[in-house]
Amino acid sequence: MKKKAIYKSAVLFGAVLFLCCVALESNAWARAGRGGSAGSRGSRSFSSPSMPSRPDTSSPMSPSSPGPGMSSPQRRLDSPQAPVSPGGGLMRSPFMQGLAGGLAGGLLGSLLFGGSGHAAPSGSQSGGGIGFLDIILIGALLYFGWRFFARRRREASQAAAYYGGSGPDPEGAFAMPRQMDASPYGRDSDLDSYSGGARGNPLDVIGRTDPAFDEERFKETVQDIFFRVQAGWMNRSLEGIENLLTQEMIDYFKGEFEAMRQKGQINRLENIAVRKVEPSEAWQEMGKDYVTVLFTANLLDYVVDDKTGGVLEGDKLNPVKFQEFWTFCREIGEPAWRLAGINQVDEPSTRH
Template identity: 40%
Template structure:
């Protein structure tokens, strides 16, 4: 009896769990280090640019409605519930050896039947919640009777909205041209780090970023090492974010490609870090800021992808 009780209760518990959706959320953690400030978005991962050529969606076949389509049986839900109670009765019979064999287990049998009924009710309500609702009162459930297509205006993205705000004070702002400028800035920064001299890019950095990069150059010089880079191939340079806050324009550019990145000892020329033969992929987000209006942008943050 104890063994049969364990089996039946296990089946009931498993059936209850099958009704519930167990969802897990996860978020991808960025690799490497980041520096600088992105205003209120400093603690938020930068948005990755959308594909420039999205794959077209497969056309949906037009289904002609049948005038004689059968209507769903109004007894479907009741019969399903009845079947559930019958199943509960069978489980009770398995547990107690038949309904007519004494009344010592009626209380537990009732609990099983009630539990089965609640499980069926929850399942029915969840299916109703997941079924598509009409767009308005009296509308059909998602299909047009005459196969007509309803075009819904595309929602304005956060990027487009930000670009529009920037253009209100700088009509000449162009995301594509800005991405090209950011690519050139990326190459100029790598060259300056290799020389350990930021003179050529000083005016293009915010004070915070200037301090970060100057510290990097000073550390290399003190250790008598040089960070060399070569075969830099920036394959993507796209504006992924644009917004305004506290009287400033912010623009983030997604940069991706591959490059050689290695460190040598100034005395011996030996490679002490990285590789001068195998290019390494990179994905970075460079954010630039300026006072609102047609003024010069400066690099304010670098975040790893």
């Protein structure tokens, strides 16, 4: 009986810790993509994007030039530091939050009311053994506990790198692994590709087949797409941005906009300032150019009720600083770039 009491106390503590992790993990702000990963990176969809190999100081993007319909940023880089937003990832999904809560609630119920609600090993009537549901929950606890603390550790590293502080070296213990030929399908194409590395410019891969390609014009183009997509997200509409998205991203945003309308919510995005636009990967496959870009930006990000205007989530006074990978693609040689996917740091794409 003593061992059984110790076991129940340990699992009860773990369940409470799990619920706390879920609550904290789901507290990320929304913005375009809901702070998660979506879309496709072609054959690299199953690998996390590589961090840029070195700071891009050749042509920093000016924060004083916001995209169409966006208000001007009002904060400097030396303003009080706010935490880097980690993004929501899997646990932003209402289904996953409900499932997690249901599992943890079921475990608490079984502990408080005698354990009759879960399966026990065959022939055991005392309920003293470890049931199948317990095994699942213990595994879930371990996974989400690890994910929560790993994300917090990455935040500290990214914040130090963002502000040029004395934190961990981005190329040190917390450096992102280089995704060289990480595709499960083998090489991306018969052409060269670039992913990380200490030397070279990833956009050189595109320039080899397009002599007219201009890096500065490309950065301006993708920054404009970034601002316009954020405006479309706030308006819950594809009007004016549909031609900037792949079909997969169009379908994704349609679903998100419909969900926001049904909930009666509007995600306000204000004072957007892009601090850095850093190409990190470039490759060609299936007749298309792909470029993954790391955006470093800050903005006011909060959710309001579309009838009352009351704030439901987020903060309308303190800006959120974040980093996201956006992947753009086009037909080789064509001028028009489209948004193909959004990734959080250290997260692969989520297929839709």
